[in-house]
Amino acid sequence: MAVFLNSFLPDSDADSKLQLVDEGLDKLGTEADSSPYKLINQADIATILKPRRAFSHKGTYGHALLIAGDIKTMGAALLCASGCLYGGAGLTTLSVPESGLTALNSVLPEVMYLERKQLVKIKSLKKYNAIAIGPGLGKHLEVIGIIEELVTLKVPVVADADALNILSKRADLLFHLAKNSIFTPHLKEFDTLFGKHKNWWERLQTARTMAKKLGAVIVLKNQFTFIVDQEGDVLINPTGNPAMAQGGMGDVLTGLIAAYVAQGYSAKAAALLGCYFHGKAGDELAVDHHNITASSLAAQLPLSVKRFLR
Numbered sequence: 001m002a003v004f005l006n007s008f009l010p011d012s013d014a015d016s017k018l019q020l021v022d023e024g025l026d027k028l029g030t031e032a033d034s035s036p037y038k039l040i041n042q043a044d045i046a047t048i049l050k051p052r053r054a055f056s057h058k059g060t061y062g063h064a065l066l067i068a069g070d071i072k073t074m075g076a077a078l079l080c081a082s083g084c085l086y087g088g089a090g091l092t093t094l095s096v097p098e099s100g101l102t103a104l105n106s107v108l109p110e111v112m113y114l115e116r117k118q119l120v121k122i123k124s125l126k127k128y129n130a131i132a133i134g135p136g137l138g139k140h141l142e143v144i145g146i147i148e149e150l151v152t153l154k155v156p157v158v159a160d161a162d163a164l165n166i167l168s169k170r171a172d173l174l175f176h177l178a179k180n181s182i183f184t185p186h187l188k189e190f191d192t193l194f195g196k197h198k199n200w201w202e203r204l205q206t207a208r209t210m211a212k213k214l215g216a217v218i219v220l221k222n223q224f225t226f227i228v229d230q231e232g233d234v235l236i237n238p239t240g241n242p243a244m245a246q247g248g249m250g251d252v253l254t255g256l257i258a259a260y261v262a263q264g265y266s267a268k269a270a271a272l273l274g275c276y277f278h279g280k281a282g283d284e285l286a287v288d289h290h291n292i293t294a295s296s297l298a299a300q301l302p303l304s305v306k307r308f309l310r
C-alpha cells in the first residue's frame with residue numbers, strides 16, 4: 001500500500017499529500033525514479049549495526065568528547081554523557097565547568113572529565129574519535145571561542161542545542177564547519193538556524209538544501225524524526241512515541257549519536273542507529289510506563305540493542 005509523506009507530519013499542506021514514501025533504504029541512489037523520502041525499517045538497521053567483536057577492548061570502540069553543560073544545566077551534560085556511555089563508546093570524556101565535577105563523579109563514574117580551559121589547546125582535541133557539543137552549553141564568549149576552534153580544526157562535530165543557537169548567529173562558522181558534521185535540531189532550533197517556516201513540508205525542503213550545501217547530516221527531531229543526508233535524501237525514523245516527550249531526551253540522543261561516531265560509523269549511519277535505538281528504547285519502556293525519563297531511556301539502550309540483535 002502506498003504511503004504518503006503527510007502521514008509523518010504534524011501539520012497539513014498540499015505537497016506532502018502527493019509525495020510517496022518508499023519503504024526501506026535499499027533503493028537509495030539506485031533508481032532515478034525512487035522517492036527521496038524513505039521509511040527506515042528493521043532490515044536497514046540490521047545491515048548497518050555491527051556486533052561487538054571477540055578480543056575487542058575499550059580502544060576498539062572509540063573515545064568521544066562531549067562539550068556540554070553550564071552551572072545551572074549540568075543535568076543536560078550528564079544526560080548527554082549517559083547517552084554516550086550506554087550507547088557503547090569505549091571511552092567517554094565530558095567537558096563541563098569545574099562546578100560539575102562532583103556531580104559527574106557521583107552520577108557517572110565511568111565518564112572522564114576534561115577541564116573546559118583545556119579545550120582551547122588545539123592538539124588535545126585531535127585524539128578524540130567523536131566530538132559532540134551543545135546540550136545545556138550556554139551562549140557565552142568562552143563557548144563561542146570553543147566553536148571557533150572546532151571550525152579551525154576542521155573536525156566534524158555533533159552539534160545540538162546551544163551550539164546550534166550560536167551557529168545561527170555566525171554564518172561564518174556554520175558554513176566552515178567540517179563536512180560530515182551532524183546537526184540535531186528540534187523544530188525551534190531548526191527555525192532559529194535556518195529561518196521561520198510556514199509548515200513542515202517547507203522545513204523539509206530547507207533541510208534537504210542545507211544538508212547538501214553544508215555536506216552535513218541534519219537530524220530534524222519530532223515524533224517521526226527526519227534524518228536528512230548529504231545528498232538531500234530524507235530518511236524517516238519509525239521508532240519513538242509521546243511517552244518520550246520529556247526534557248533531556250534530546251541530550252541523550254546527542255550523546256548516543258556521538259557514541260556511534262566514536263565507534264567508527266559514518267555520520268549518516270551514526271544518525272540512523274542513534275535515532276532508531278533511541279526511539280526503540282522509548283517504545284520498549286512505553287509498554288509499561290506512561291511517560292519516560294531521559295535517564296531511564298539511556299539505561300534501556302543496551303537492552304534494546306541486544307534484543308534487536310537477537
Ligand SMILES: NC(=O)C1=CN([C@@H]2O[C@H](COP(=O)(O)OP(=O)(O)OC[C@H]3O[C@@H](n4cnc5c(N)ncnc54)[C@H](O)[C@@H]3O)[C@@H](O)[C@H]2O)[C@@H](O)CC1
Binds near residue numbers: 075135137186251
Ligand atoms: N537538566 C538539564 O539541565 C536540562 C537541560 N536542558 C537543556 O537546556 C537548554 C534549554 O532548553 P529549553 O527547553 O529551555 O529550550 P529549547 O530551545 O530546547 O526549547 C524551547 C521551547 O521550544 C519548544 N519546542 C521544542 N521542541 C519543539 C517541537 N518539536 N515542537 C514544538 N515546539 C517545540 C517548546 O515549547 C520548548 O519549551 C538546552 O540546551 C537543553 O539541552 C534540557 O534538555 C532539559 C534538561
Ligand SMILES: Nc1ncnc2c1ncn2[C@@H]1O[C@H](COP(=O)(O)OP(=O)(O)O)[C@@H](O)[C@H]1O
Binds near residue numbers: 246248
Ligand atoms: N512525541 C514524541 N514521539 C517520539 N519521539 C519524541 C516525542 N517527543 C519527543 N521525542 C524525542 O525526544 C527528543 C527530544 O529532543 P529535544 O527537543 O532536543 O529535547 P531536550 O532539549 O529536552 O533534550 C527527540 O529525539 C524527539 O524525537
